[in-house]
Structures are given as C-alpha cells and as structure tokens.
Amino acid sequence: MRSSEATRIYFDRAADCLDLSAGIRRQLLGAKREVQVQIPVELDSGEMATYVGYRVQHNDARGPMKGGLRYHPQVDLDEVRALAALMTWKTAVVNLPYGGAKGGIALDPTKLSRRELERVTRRFVDAIHDLFGPDVDIPAPDMGTTAEVMAWIMNQYDKYHGFSPACVTGKPIDYHGIPGREEATGRGVGALTLKLLSRLGRRIPGTRVAIQGFGNVGTHTAKFLHDAECTIVAVSDADGGFQRPEGLDVLACLRHAREHGGRLAGFTGGDALTNAELLAIDCDVLIPAALGGVLTKANAATVKAPIVVEAANAPIEADADAIFDERGIVVAPDILVNAGGVTASYFEWVQNRQHYQWGVARVYQELDRVLGEAFEQVWQLSTSRKVPLRTAAYMLGVGRVARATILGGTA
Numbered sequence: 422m423r424s425s426e427a428t429r430i431y432f433d434r435a436a437d438c439l440d441l442s443a444g445i446r447r448q449l450l451g452a453k454r455e456v457q458v459q460i461p462v463e464l465d466s467g468e469m470a471t472y473v474g475y476r477v478q479h480n481d482a483r484g485p486m487k488g489g490l491r492y493h494p495q496v497d498l499d500e501v502r503a504l505a506a507l508m509t510w511k512t513a514v515v516n517l518p519y520g521g522a523k524g525g526i527a528l529d530p531t532k533l534s535r536r537e538l539e540r541v542t543r544r545f546v547d548a549i550h551d552l553f554g555p556d557v558d559i560p561a562p563d564m565g566t567t568a569e570v571m572a573w574i575m576n577q578y579d580k581y582h583g584f585s586p587a588c589v590t591g592k593p594i595d596y597h598g599i600p601g602r603e604e605a606t607g608r609g610v611g612a613l614t615l616k617l618l619s620r621l622g623r624r625i626p627g628t629r630v631a632i633q634g635f636g637n638v639g640t641h642t643a644k645f646l647h648d649a650e651c652t653i654v655a656v657s658d659a660d661g662g663f664q665r666p667e668g669l670d671v672l673a674c675l676r677h678a679r680e681h682g683g684r685l686a687g688f689t690g691g692d693a694l695t696n697a698e699l700l701a702i703d704c705d706v707l708i709p710a711a712l713g714g715v716l717t718k719a720n721a722a723t724v725k726a727p728i729v730v731e732a733a734n735a736p737i738e739a740d741a742d743a744i745f746d747e748r749g750i751v752v753a754p755d756i757l758v759n760a761g762g763v764t765a766s767y768f769e770w771v772q773n774r775q776h777y778q779w780g781v782a783r784v785y786q787e788l789d790r791v792l793g794e795a796f797e798q799v800w801q802l803s804t805s806r807k808v809p810l811r812t813a814a815y816m817l818g819v820g821r822v823a824r825a826t827i828l829g830g831t832a
C-alpha cells in the first residue's frame with residue numbers, strides 16, 4: 422500500500438466521526454504546494470551527481486507549515502506527501518500554531534562525505550529558499566539529517582534573507598539551537614508510554630520494552646524508559662540487534678553505539694537477534710522507532726506485545742493496524758507519541774524570534790505539559806467515543822484543522 426493511502430484511511434475514519442463535508446475533506450486532503458527540484462552537485466572525486474529533493478507543504482490553516490527534512494534512499498514524492506499530512510495532524514493534536522510540511526532528498530547519507538552532504542544541503546536551499554522561512558515553512562531534522570545539516574540550512578538561507586535563525590529548527594545548541602531539542606522526541610515517547618501504562622493500570626517498574634531503531638529517537642527513548650525502571654529486553658538498528666530477557670545494560674548499549682559510529686554490531690551484553698525477531702519478541706511494549714511500514718499484515722499476527730508505541734512515523738501499515746485492533750493490542754499513534762520533537766522545535770522557533778533563551782528546565786517543563794495535555798485529550802476522546810487512540814488523535818487533529826479552515830473563511 423502506498424504511504425499516502427494509509428494516512429488517507431485514518432483521515433477518512435476521523436472525518437466520518439466528525440461529520441465533515443465533502444468540500445472540507447477535499448481541501449484538507451490535498452497539499453497546498455508540492456515542490457520537486459533537481460540538485461546537481463560536485464562529489465569529492467570531481468564527478469557530478471544529481472539528486473532529487475522534495476518539499477511538500479501540506480496545510481497552513483493553523484499557522485506556518487512545519488516538518489522535518491529526510492535524507493534516505495527510499496525518499497519519494499508519495500512518502501513525503503504522506504509524512505507532510507501527518508505533520509499537519511500532529512501539530513494540531515498537540516495544539517501548536519503550525520501547519521504541516523515535510524521534505525526529503527533521495528540519497529544515502531552514509532555514502533556521502535560530510536563536505537558532499539554540506540554541498541547537497543546548500544544547493545537544495547538555493548533551489549527552494551524563496552519557498553520556506555520563519556512565517557511560511559520551517560524545516561527540522563528527520564531520518565538521516567542532523568543538527569549540523571540544520572546549521573548549513575540556516576547559514577545558506579541567511580545569505581539570501583539576512584539573519585533568520587527561526588527559518589529552521591533542530592540547530593546545534595552553539596548555533597542558535599536550544600538545549601532539550603535533541604532528546605525531545607525520545608523523551609516525549611518515553612513520557613507518554615509511562616502515561617499510557619498508568620492509564621491501562623499497569624505497573625511501570627519492570628515493564629518489558631523492545632525498541633527497534635537506535636538512532637536519535639530510539640536511544641533517547643531507551644534511556645528515558647531505563648531511568649523509569651522499565652526493563653529494556655531488546656534493541657536493534659538497521660543491521661539487527663541484541664536481546665536479554667532480564668534486561669540489557671542500556672548505558673553499555675549507548676556507550677557501544679557511541680564508540681562504534683552509532684552501530685550496535687559487536688555488542689557483547691546480549692544475544693543477537695534480527696529485526697523480524699525483535700518485532701515478534703515476548704514483551705509488554707513494542708516500540709518501532711526507525712523506518713515506516715515495518716509492521717504489515719504479513720507480520721502483525723506474530724506480535725506478542727499488548728502495547729505498540731509508534732515512535733517512528735507510520736511504522737504500522739493500515740492492514741496491520743486493523744489486525745492489532747481486532748486482537749485488542751493498544752496502539753499509541755505517531756501523531757501523538759512522537760510529537761515531542763516538533764513541540765521542542767516550536768520552543769526553539771519561539772526563542773529564536775524573541776532572542777531570549779529559556780534554559781533546559783523550562784523546555785522540559787513545557788514539553789511535558791504540552792504532551793501531557795494532548796495525551797489526556799486523546800485518551801478522553803477515545804474513552805467517550807469508544808474509538809482506538811489513533812482515531813481519537815485524528816479526530817482531535819483533523820477537527821482543529823477543519824475548524825481553523827472554516828473560521829478563516831473562503832471569500
């Protein structure tokens with residue numbers, strides 16, 4: 422199934438519950454603007470390479486559009502389109518004054534040198550600098566992009582538009598970024614997992630958690646849940662992972678990854694397992710925190726966890742989601758649980774615009790407040806309307822965007 426078809430199914434379900442008119446549905450589904458550009462760059466070898474870059478600006482009814490920039494070989498227009506729509510619903514679920522967008526360049530960042538990545542990034546900004554900015558559309562990190570990439574984006578944008586730190590978020594702390602942004606997505610996933618466990622009447626200490634993905638989101642989620650006395654029984658990265666039923670030494674996993682270019686391969690504190698085995702492992706909470714579409718109708722029946730937390734964007738295909746629903750597996754949806762990143766991005770943008778620094782304690786406090794409020798609203802809606810958490814989150818997000826669209830008028 423194409424990525425955009427899956428998000429469409431969830432949208433339709435919420436739109437039915439909200440009784441939205443056909444006209445509003447059409448307006449909310451389509452993207453405001455879709456951009457595709459060619460990015461020719463010189464490689465270190467002197468050869469020329471040409472990449473394709475995308476930015477889909479989905480909706481700005483609630484404010485400037487917001488969303489990450491992904492560097493991955495599988496990036497294509499359909500995927501970016503689906504992820505841009507997810508950003509519109511996500512910013513609305515947590516009630517940030519933003520719309521949604523997403524961008525990407527089809528490339529493998531591990532195959533390019535740092536200088537090559539910098540050149541590609543700067544040429545991409547050259548191609549689209551007139552189409553984004555602090556009041557229009559604000560990019561941020563996503564899969565395969567880092568704080569350093571955001572610094573290059575700001576620096577290149579400034580060459581055209583003057584000093585504009587709020588044109589991009591997720592920047593390095595020493596280059597107009599904020600403390601707390603880096604770990605915000607993982608912190609939010611962890612904090613909302615604990616809230617969900619409490620709401621489901623489960624004891625937190627000793628909860629057995631398996632995490633697929635050991636990048637920015639996976640590592641910070643693992644650390645947060647480990648600190649909360651959960652037992653992390655398995656972790657993995659793109660090459661596979663490690664399990665230990667009594668609990669992995671998470672700090673040792675983090676140290677190993679730090680010392681081995683971010684990779685877990687060679688870790689000696691657990692038994693090796695494949696990514697397919699991780700998804701089917703016996704645990705209480707399964708957290709896919711890497712690629713989209715990893716849980717499909719082919720493997721949904723093998724999942725043993727009673728709770729699945731979508732730290733990644735769209736890790737569960739719609740068919741698998743229906744199977745989980747039938748099996749009574751509780752799914753915490755991406756547009757709620759991984760919204761910590763964009764929420765901290767919002768705080769960075771606010772501080773950049775005010776030229777005033779908050780400090781990390783206030784960032785954490787505000788982050789926990791915003792995510793906590795959204796969680797309670799989604800939980801209440803799910804209980805009162807007797808719908809899964811995903812449908813409730815979509816109802817909250819889509820409903821807010823629809824109301825803003827109607828209030829804005831059409832004349």
Ligand code: GLU
Binds near residue numbers: 487488563590762
């Ligand atoms: N890429 C992140 C996401 O999917 C963060 C986006 C942002 O900070 O704008 O939510």
